[in-house]
Amino acid sequence: xxxxxxxxxxxxxxxxxxxxxxxxxxLPLDELxxxxxxxxxxxxxxxxxxxxxxxxxxxxxxxTTDDLDAAVDGADAVLLQLRVGGQAAREQDETWPLECxxxxxxxxxxxxxxxxxxxxxxxxDIAERVRLRNPGAxxxxxxxxxxxxxxALLQAGHRAVGLCNVAIGFQRRFAALLGTAPAGLxxxxxxxxxxxxxxxxxxxxxxxxxxxxxxxxxxxxxxxADLRLPRPLLDRLGAVPSYYLRYYYAHDEVVRELRTKxxxxxxxxRMERELLTLYADPSLDEKPALLSRRGGAYYSEAxxxxxxxxxxxxxxxxxxxxxxxxxxxxxLPDDAVIEVQAAVGPKGAVPLPVPPLDPLFAGLVANVAxxxxxxxxxxxxxxxxxVFKALLAHPLVGQYEYAGTLTDRLxxxxxxxxxxx
Numbered sequence: 001x002x003x004x005x006x007x008x009x010x011x012x013x014x015x016x017x018x019x020x021x022x023x024x025x026x027l028p029l030d031e032l033x034x035x036x037x038x039x040x041x042x043x044x045x046x047x048x049x050x051x052x053x054x055x056x057x058x059x060x061x062x063x064t065t066d067d068l069d070a071a072v073d074g075a076d077a078v079l080l081q082l083r084v085g086g087q088a089a090r091e092q093d094e095t096w097p098l099e100c101x102x103x104x105x106x107x108x109x110x111x112x113x114x115x116x117x118x119x120x121x122x123x124x125d126i127a128e129r130v131r132l133r134n135p136g137a138x139x140x141x142x143x144x145x146x147x148x149x150x151x152a153l154l155q156a157g158h159r160a161v162g163l164c165n166v167a168i169g170f171q172r173r174f175a176a177l178l179g180t181a182p183a184g185l186x187x188x189x190x191x192x193x194x195x196x197x198x199x200x201x202x203x204x205x206x207x208x209x210x211x212x213x214x215x216x217x218x219x220x221x222x223x224x225a226d227l228r229l230p231r232p233l234l235d236r237l238g239a240v241p242s243y244y245l246r247y248y249y250a251h252d253e254v255v256r257e258l259r260t261k262x263x264x265x266x267x268x269x270r271m272e273r274e275l276l277t278l279y280a281d282p283s284l285d286e287k288p289a290l291l292s293r294r295g296g297a298y299y300s301e302a303x304x305x306x307x308x309x310x311x312x313x314x315x316x317x318x319x320x321x322x323x324x325x326x327x328x329x330x331x332l333p334d335d336a337v338i339e340v341q342a343a344v345g346p347k348g349a350v351p352l353p354v355p356p357l358d359p360l361f362a363g364l365v366a367n368v369a370x371x372x373x374x375x376x377x378x379x380x381x382x383x384x385x386x387v388f389k390a391l392l393a394h395p396l397v398g399q400y401e402y403a404g405t406l407t408d409r410l411x412x413x414x415x416x417x418x419x420x421x
Contacts, residue, residue, distance in 0.1 A: 004075040007082040008034030009041035011275045014287045017049035019300020021056035027308045029060040035071035044279040051285035072130045077138040084118040091265035096409045103247045107144045109396040110406045116148045118417040120379035127158045138310045147193035150322045151337040162322025168298040177219045189320045193339045198240040309344040323349040382420030
């Protein structure tokens, strides 16, 4: 079995290598190909990945290359983890929206739209080359904004599933609070990528006892502290929102915070420099503790489980993924991409039935789904007017003066990545 990682110069990659080595019985790889145009970073990451495999007794080959066609030839699955423009572009995404009083964030709001516009054309080009070289390969998208990118892939007819680590992070956190094994917890996870709620936490599977009320009663303060939201809000919601909902539920508070501290992009850039220095040490043969602060916790476990289910049917039968709505949320178009529990196997991912969604959640989901449709049109076809409409539709923007100013700034900061600008 061959797995290719595109964007493998990311400092996330040793996390993935560690998971592939530890979970090799679930996903027995013969070859892992790490592809990235940044040769210097790739060699550092690849060297550490090989040492991790060796330390854990994995006999699969790890190859590094900057040749995309060679990387995807014969691959059973291609995992995408790109960042077009690097941390420098992310720094801009997190900065210029604040000048208009809007949240600056890399996956949602104006910054998230900028990332989508840079990313979607690149991902579609990669996917076309995968289809030409290896049409049977699955594409697993971990590239943000995952919902928009996955929708672009599916609309273009690619065999694709989107992946995020929010759900598995909640599963592990809740299991620790309850003193139970993570595999025994099933989350009623629903929404869009980076716009989700846990509306139930069930023991043993989809039909199991819902322990969310007791979890909130006994551990609500700790959960609220993790989310940086007030405990009474969780009680009123009767659900646990993802931490991305703080951008919506506490928008002005977040803007004030972001204006008074260094950006997350600057923090991550500094962390990446430290990590790459560590990766260069030939004696290092395990992922360093610092990597846990980089983000992407449990990413490798989620990726292995998904790939195992898609390639051999041996992964967990129910997994939280980003996939085509197909009527699951009846108030959304069929071709919208939602993030829910799905039955996953070699034929792909089919969402499990979802009970009617509370209007408190459904209204925001419908609003952001409409934005995502407009964002994808802007990414595919370009044009200032399409960018403006996407921004005007986004609930974190929503005013025509802001949308106009943000459109100008988005284009000015991203002109080199926009073929139409």
